[in-house]
Amino acid sequence: MSDWVDRDERSIWHPFTPLKGMDQPLVIDRAEGVNLYTQSGKKIIDAISSWWVNIHGHSHPKLAEAIAQQAHQLEHVIFAGFTHKPAIELAERLLQILPDNQAKVFYSDNGSTAVEVAIKMAFQYFYNQGIEKKKIIAIDGAYHGDTFGAMSVGERGPFTDPFDPYLFDVEFIDFPSPEKEADVWQHFESLVAKGDVAAFVFEPVIQGASGMRVYSKSLLDRMINLAQSQDIICIADEVMTGFGRTGGLFASDLLDHKPDVFCLSKGLTGGALAMGVTTCTDKIQEAYRSNDLMKTFFHGHSFTGNPMTCAVANASLDLLLTDECELNRQRINDRHREFESELNEHQLVRNTRVLGTIIAFELNTERDTSYFNEARHHLYPYFIDKGILIRPLGNVIYLIPPYIISDEDLSFIYTSILNFLNEYPSLIKNQKL
Numbered sequence: 001m002s003d004w005v006d007r008d009e010r011s012i013w014h015p016f017t018p019l020k021g022m023d024q025p026l027v028i029d030r031a032e033g034v035n036l037y038t039q040s041g042k043k044i045i046d047a048i049s050s051w052w053v054n055i056h057g058h059s060h061p062k063l064a065e066a067i068a069q070q071a072h073q074l075e076h077v078i079f080a081g082f083t084h085k086p087a088i089e090l091a092e093r094l095l096q097i098l099p100d101n102q103a104k105v106f107y108s109d110n111g112s113t114a115v116e117v118a119i120k121m122a123f124q125y126f127y128n129q130g131i132e133k134k135k136i137i138a139i140d141g142a143y144h145g146d147t148f149g150a151m152s153v154g155e156r157g158p159f160t161d162p163f164d165p166y167l168f169d170v171e172f173i174d175f176p177s178p179e180k181e182a183d184v185w186q187h188f189e190s191l192v193a194k195g196d197v198a199a200f201v202f203e204p205v206i207q208g209a210s211g212m213r214v215y216s217k218s219l220l221d222r223m224i225n226l227a228q229s230q231d232i233i234c235i236a237d238e239v240m241t242g243f244g245r246t247g248g249l250f251a252s253d254l255l256d257h258k259p260d261v262f263c264l265s266k267g268l269t270g271g272a273l274a275m276g277v278t279t280c281t282d283k284i285q286e287a288y289r290s291n292d293l294m295k296t297f298f299h300g301h302s303f304t305g306n307p308m309t310c311a312v313a314n315a316s317l318d319l320l321l322t323d324e325c326e327l328n329r330q331r332i333n334d335r336h337r338e339f340e341s342e343l344n345e346h347q348l349v350r351n352t353r354v355l356g357t358i359i360a361f362e363l364n365t366e367r368d369t370s371y372f373n374e375a376r377h378h379l380y381p382y383f384i385d386k387g388i389l390i391r392p393l394g395n396v397i398y399l400i401p402p403y404i405i406s407d408e409d410l411s412f413i414y415t416s417i418l419n420f421l422n423e424y425p426s427l428i429k430n431q432k433l
């Protein structure tokens with residue numbers, strides 16, 4: 001056991017990690033492409049893009065170069081009263097690839113703040129016009145981040161229980177699984193009809209943290225259409241789905257009716273530096289364009305629009321918008337689909353789904369799908385031992401790899417999963433799981 005692990009244990013509080021009873025963290029010394037290398041030299045394939053952020057592989061030379069160059073020229077400057085070329089260029093490029101209705105870019109620090117900004121922007125849009133609309137509609141199972149506003153519009157459960165008294169009221173509609181679509185639509189219609197709804201927040205087409213759950217894009221399209229007809233601001237949380245994850249550049253590209261607000265983060269910088277972006281339509285910014293200073297959007301962070309972060313996001317866009325990247329995403333999708341049909345043969349597997357570069361399935365464990373499901377705690381070390389980073393959500397196993405992952409690495413991961421499924425009954429019997 002290394003001295004570093006002891007020092008970590010004495011000084012660091014890790015995210016989503018109990019302070020007692022957890023396995024010791026692995027010390028990672030370096031990473032390249034899809035591979036992480038531990039202090040002792042063990043290679044681990046990052047099959048989840050390090051919490052879904054790393055789209056072009058680790059320590060990418062082009063991204064490293066962009067950060068280094070920018071650091072030498074202008075590392076940071078206050079973003080009120082000042083601006084700089086990397087931020088302007090990035091905003092223009094984002095507006096170019098987002099749906100045509102997007103008009104303004106607001107920078108922040110991560111996915112949660114991108115959602116906070118979106119919610120505040122929506123509330124103040126009505127406030128500035130003297131319109132009383134205070135409700136938000138969100139979808140059961142949603143995850144929008146860990147700050148208070150983001151928690152309020154997300155799934156309520158064990159993770160949010162301690163904070164429940166402090167979360168604002170939100171109308172939740174059921175997750176629109178196929179058998180519930182009609183009911184969900186009816187409920188949505190009745191909520192909209194009340195006339196007091198300010199915003200509808202959703203992860204378009206696929207919910208991430210609730211277990212990579214895919215739902216009907218045509219239903220979502222109808223909901224957005226209805227909401228927009230009643231001046232309800234539709235907020236697409238594309239923090240996970242943005243930047244090619246679901247095949248096209250954004251999940252909302254699959255929709256006919258385009259959301260009013262977009263929240264972006266994760267893949268935005270290729271996973272190199274933290275950044276959040278909230279974009280909105282012309283109509284929304286018009287409600288803030290006034291000689292009345294009190295109509296200003298009073299929100300900002302110390303590192304808003306950091307030049308190094310903007311520079312690396314620009315470099316990441318350069319990589320994302322190449323034919324090579326698009327072909328890689330298509331290739332991963334093809335491979336996932338082949339693997340999906342193999343998985344479907346297996347009796348321990350249910351509810352397989354593939355969307356773009358994401359594949360997910362449920363282990364038929366007869367147990368529930370909650371995060372606290374035992375399966376997770378055993379699956380994780382099993383795959384780490386095989387040299388693969390997979391972090392199941394309850395009994396949902398999913399892959400969300402960097403787009404540069406090779407066919408060989410994909411085959412190795414698929415085979416390891418099939419081996420696991422075949423060994424599963426005896427692992428259970430011998431209490432190895």
Ligand SMILES: *Cc1c(COP(=O)(O)O)cnc(C)c1O
Pocket residue numbers: 110111112113115143144145146203208209237238239240241265266
């Ligand atoms: C991860 C995630 C967030 C939160 O982003 P952070 O950068 O972790 O704060 C918000 N929404 C979705 C859909 C996410 O997947």
